[in-house]
Amino acid sequence: MIAEAGLAALWLAAALALLQFALAALGLRGAGNAAEITGAVRPVAIVQGTLAVVAMLLLITLFQQSDMSVKLVATNSHSAKPWIYKVAGAWGNHEGSMLLWVTILGVAGAAVAWFERRLNERTLTATLGAQGLIALGFYAFLLFSSNPFARLSPAPADGQGLNPLLQDPGLAFHPPTLYAGYVGLSVAFSFAVGALVTRDVGRDFARAMRPWVLGAWVFLTLGITAGSYWAYYELGWGGWWFWDPVENASLMPWLAATALLHSVTVLATRDGLRAWTVMLAVVAFSMSMIGTFLVRSGILTSVHAFAVDPERGAFILALLLLYIGGALALFALRVGTVREGTTFELVSREGGLVANNLLLSVILGIVLIGTLYPIVAAGFGVQLSVGPPFFNKAAGPIALLLVVVMAAGPLLRWRRDRLNEVVERLTWPISAAVFAFAGLIVFATPIGVLPLLGLSLAGGLAVASVAPLWKRDLRRTPLFTWGMVIAHLGIAVSLAGMACDAAFTKERLVALRAGEATRVGPWRVTFDGLSPVIGDNWSGLQARLTAERGGSSRIMLPQSRTFSDPPTVTSESAIATVLDGQLYTVLGAADGQGRWQLRFWWKPFVTLIWLGGVLVAFGGALSLLGRLRPRRRPVERWT
C-alpha cells in the first residue's frame, strides 16, 4: 500500500510540475488574465514540492519497515541492519538517490514560490516555469526508468544488504547535504533562465538571486568537507582527496558556484558583469547535472558490468541536452539584447573579482577536462585514468595564484584604485608571507615547492583576510562583511592544513608481533594484541595499540571488519586527534607467521583542512543571514 501511495504521489507531483510550466508559459504570453495566472503558479509549485517530500518519506518508511516485497528495499537493505542505516539506505542506491535529488528540486522550487518577494513578478513566473520544467523531466526519469517503488515477486526472505562502506553515520547526512547544494543551484539556473526570458538582468535580479546562491553554496561546501573527511577515515588510505570522478563531480559545481557568488556581488553592487553572471548561474547547475549524470550513468565508474545501463544514461543525457542546451541557446539569443552594465578600471574591486572568476573558471576547466579525458581516450581504444599528479600539477599553481588575488581583492576599492596604495595596504600580509617563507626555508626540512608556497601564502592570506576589519567598529560591521572575512580565513586555514599534510606527513608500514613497538613521528606505538569483536551485522578483529608521546599515552583500536550481507571486508581506522595533528592507524592482514601488518601515519595539522572547510561554510551562513536581514545602514565601505 505504502509503495503504491508513493508512486501515486510521484505521478501527481509530475502532473503538477507540468501544470506549473504550462501556467507560467500562458501567463507570460499574456493569455487570459495574466496576473491571475501568475498568482496561481506559486501554490502549484508549493504543492508539487510537498508531494515530492511525501514520496521520499514513504520510501524511507518502506526501508524502515524492511518491506522486502519492494525491489529497492530487497536489493539494498537487510532486516538486521541498524535503523539509522535503514533510513540512510533509502538514498544509498540509484533510484533512492534520484528521488532525493528530485525531492530537493521540488523543495527548492516550493521555497522560491513561498519566500521570494524581491524579484519582479514576471521574472518570478518565468523562474517557476523553468523550475517546473526541470522537475518534470526528472519525474519522468524516475517514473519511466528508475521507479523506486517497483515491487518484487516473489518477495525474498531477506534483503541483500547495503554496501558496508556505506554503513557509516556519514552516509545519513552526507548525500542530503551535498544534494541540497547541487540542486539548490537549480534555483540560480531557473533565475537566469527567467531573467533571460523577460530580459530583466540587473541589480534587483542579482540581489534576489544572491541569498539562494549563498544557501546552496553553504550546503555544497559542508557536503564536500564532510565527504572529504568521510573518505579520509572510512577508506583507510590516509588521503583526504583522491580526484576521483565522484569527488570531481562535487567540486565542479562548487567552483562555478564560488565564481557566481563573487560575480553576483559585482552585479548587485555595481551593476556590472551582467552576461557573465547569467552564464555562471547556468554553468553552476549544469555542472551539478553533468556531475550527477556522469556518476549515475556508470560511464566513469565501470566496476561491475551490471551497474551500467545505457538506457538510463541516454534518458538523462536527453534531459541534459534539453535543459543545458536550451539555456545556453537562450543565452546566445537573448543576452545580446540585455543592456550593458557599468564599466570599471583594471585595478579595482571589480577587477579583482573578475580575476577571481577567470582563475576559478580555469580550474573548473582543468577538472572537467581531467574528468572527461578517460572517456575520450576510451573512444580511441586507450584505457587510462587521470590521477592526482595531473590535477595537482595543473590546478595547484593556479589555485595559489587565486590565493594571491583573494588576499588582495577585499582590500581594493570599487571602480578604481591605485596600485601603489594597494601594495601599501598589503604590507602586513606580504610581510607575513615572506616571514613564513624564510622561516620554512631555514627551519623546516626540505619540502616541496607547492607545500612551501602554500604555507607561506596561507600565512599571508590569513593576515589579509582579517584586514578589512582593521580600524573598524566591530559591532557596527555588517554580518556579510564578517561572513567574507571568516570564509576567506577558512580558506587560509584549510590551505595551511593541506600544505602541512603534504609536507610533514610521516608514514610507517610495519609487521609486528604482539608486544612489539615502532616509532612514527613523535609517537611510539606498541602493538598489545588482537581480539575478536562483533557488531550488528559484522564480525571482525580489533588490534589494541598503545600510542605514547611525551609521557602521556592513549589506547587505539583499529579494526578489520567482515560483513555478512553482502560479504565484504572493510578496515576501520583508529584516529587519535591531538592539538597539532592526527595519528592515523590501520590494521592490515596477517603474514601467517604471527605478525600483523599495521600502517601508521602521523599527520601534523591535517585537521585544519576540514576546520577550514567548516569555517568557509560558517562564513557563508553568516553572510546569508546578513543579506536576509534588512540593513540599518546601507553604506558599504569595504565590502
Place this chain on the structure above:
Amino acid sequence: MKRRILWLPLAGFLLVAVVVAVALYAPADRSVRSAMIDRPLPAFALQPIVPGKPGVASAAMRGKGPRLLNVFASWCVPCIAEAPQLMRLARAGVRIDAVAIRDTGPAVADFLRRNGDPYAAVGDDPNSAVQLSLGSSGVPETFLIDGQGVVRRQWIGDIRADQVDEVVAAVKAAG
C-alpha cells in the same frame, strides 16, 4: 563577431555531450579479466550443504568433462533472477556445480525448492574462503572449468536469458 562568441558555450557543451553519448553506446570492454583465467583451480574440498547432494572438490574435476562452477547464495536476489537461466543450461546438458556462500543448509534447500535445482553438487563455503581464492568478489558469478580442471571463463553478475546460448557454446568448446 560578438554574437558568434555567445554561441561558444553551447558549442562546447554539445561537444561534451557528443563525447559522453559515444561513450554511453560504444561497446567498451567492460568484461573483467580475471587473474584465474587459464589457470588450474585452486585446491579445495567443500562439504555438502544439502542432504542427498555431494560437496564440491577441485580434485574431482580433473579428467572429467567441462562444467560450470556457480558461486551463489540463497540470500542473493540476482541469484533468484539467474535461476531460470541455470535451469535452461542444466536441461541443455551442462553440468553445474555450485558453491554456496555464507549460507545454511535449510536456507539453500528452501532456495532450491522455490527456484529449481540445476546443480549436480553444492559445496558449503561458510566464510567465503573458496570464493576469495577463486577471485570472485560477489554473487552470483559463474566460472567455466574445462576437463583438465583449468578455469576458462568468468561471468560476473547473473547470467541473463540472452547469454544462455553463448554459455552453452562456450561449454561445448571447452570439451
